[in-house]
Amino acid sequence: MTNLDLYSSQNPDGGWPFRSRISCTEPTVLAALALAVSGGPKERYLRAIEWLRSVQRSDGGWPPMAGVAQSTWVTSLVLLLPSEHLGERQYRRGVDWLLGLQGEETSFYFRLRQRLQGRSTPREEMHSGWPFFPGTAAWVSPTATAILALRKNRHVAAAPRRIAEGQLFLLDRMCADGGWNHGSVRPLGIESESYPETTGLALLALQGLPPEQLRLSREAALRHFKTCHSAEASAWLRLALEAHGVPVPATSDMRTRDTRDTALRVLSETASGRRMLLL
């Protein structure tokens, strides 16, 4: 999919699909951001914003696609858009929804139940992150994405504490090779391998920590960058490595499969795209 295809694949309702048909929140946000940083047609951007405003749920969060009656982690992605474009009130309701969400394993009732059963809290469950779906455990991708969203909202009272907690969560979920997988480091005591895409996303969310603390992670990210097979992984790794001052080639010839891939490539390969995600 080329950048031009990205513009033309917008649905009549203003949203974007991943590959075809139904508009989904994730590709719509990423395509809108890509349009904004690449000087795409403003009218298309505004239609995307309108679609996003129309599918926000009454609890303040966003569903992954129209027709799903549940706010999920994609709310973090929507909050990467400028608040003034979404509308300050609607945007703030999204921030509040995100701040109210945490992995079920660190909830008060789950911890109480664990304690009553005489179980101690494992190290990787000490700090709270974000789940993909409410009522389930926290994982690396939604936690990293939530941190990126809350960085734009540091002025909100609870945001700095949740960012710090989320970063500790990510550090606890680091694999032995310095990278990250979905968030299962040692199932049954056996070390798991990291994935390229989650390594990029997590390292990006840890921008600002002391460089020495992330030396192994930068090495893992660079290793993944040289061998990864997907445009998505390549984009997140590029963003992360550049954020941590590691030079990488300016462009990628990795094949993009869908709207999300193409938009991520635009965002990772333009200076304004990087600024948009790293603020």
Place this chain on the structure above:
Amino acid sequence: MMPQLSRRDFIAGGALSLAASSLLSPHRAPAPAAHPAVSIVRQPAYTQDLYDAVRRSIALHNLNVRGRRVVLKPNLVEFDPARAINTHPMLVHAALEAFRALGAAGVSIAEGPGHRRATLDMAEAAGYFATIPDFEDIFTDLNLDEVSLVGLSNPHSTLNSLYLPHTALSCDLLVSMPKLKTHHWAGATVSMKNLFGVVPGGVYGWPKNILHWAGIPECVADLSAAFPHTFALVDGVIGMEGNGPIQGTAKQVGVIVAGPDLAAVDATCCRIMGIDPQRVQYLTLARSASDLKESAIPQRGEAICDVQTSFALLPQFESLRLMV
């Protein structure tokens, strides 16, 4: 709020163009009145004669798919084609050709991996593009498919409903094509557990953690009941033992196991692996102990005892070991 649909509602509501609603059995699948057979066909390697072995496997069940829409659901987990993690692409291609030759109106391939998001990239790395012509045109990423909320009646798990993808809901026959593997949470993963791949990551995430919170064995049984029109075609040419489904070791078995009753197929697969199916929790939820007895499942092709090979099990699953 979107109304909940049963699979029957979904299809009767027009999502299926073919008049298939009369084929539907009740949502909660009971053990079939007459026990359908399970077949075992020898196939020692991923070589050209595998195509014939798959045709023979399907033929043993007199499956009528003429005019029907068939969806093949392999188990695609990781990029690495060398380790025995994914269903081998040659088996999927052989099934595609076999169902087309039987007159199916359409045969497509669909999967929704549980951990990795770049499904097409993973399929390419795993050899699917190279093996299956026009793969991208006939493949649906179930993680990103359109969904409907489907009610689960009398569920074993704590879930009352699940969003499920239209591609899986609207087909006439869902063919579960797992790799024969041990599983570090469930004991064994075969055709029933393979249906976790139909749960959309685009809604529930990567991993599909809602299934873990609701109970893994219970969700395996619930998902199996939600798709009553299924057929299993198990890649047992090379399986995985030990710490499966990802970190285990390749195990040469040399069989293709097939049948229309997923629980019966999985029970037979467990016996081939040296696992007692009556101790695998999701099987005991799906079927009564008597239905899981070896004598209750008609076998075609090879006998279990002739292909049985004991799989290494993690210590916590040694209690599942089949006593002979």
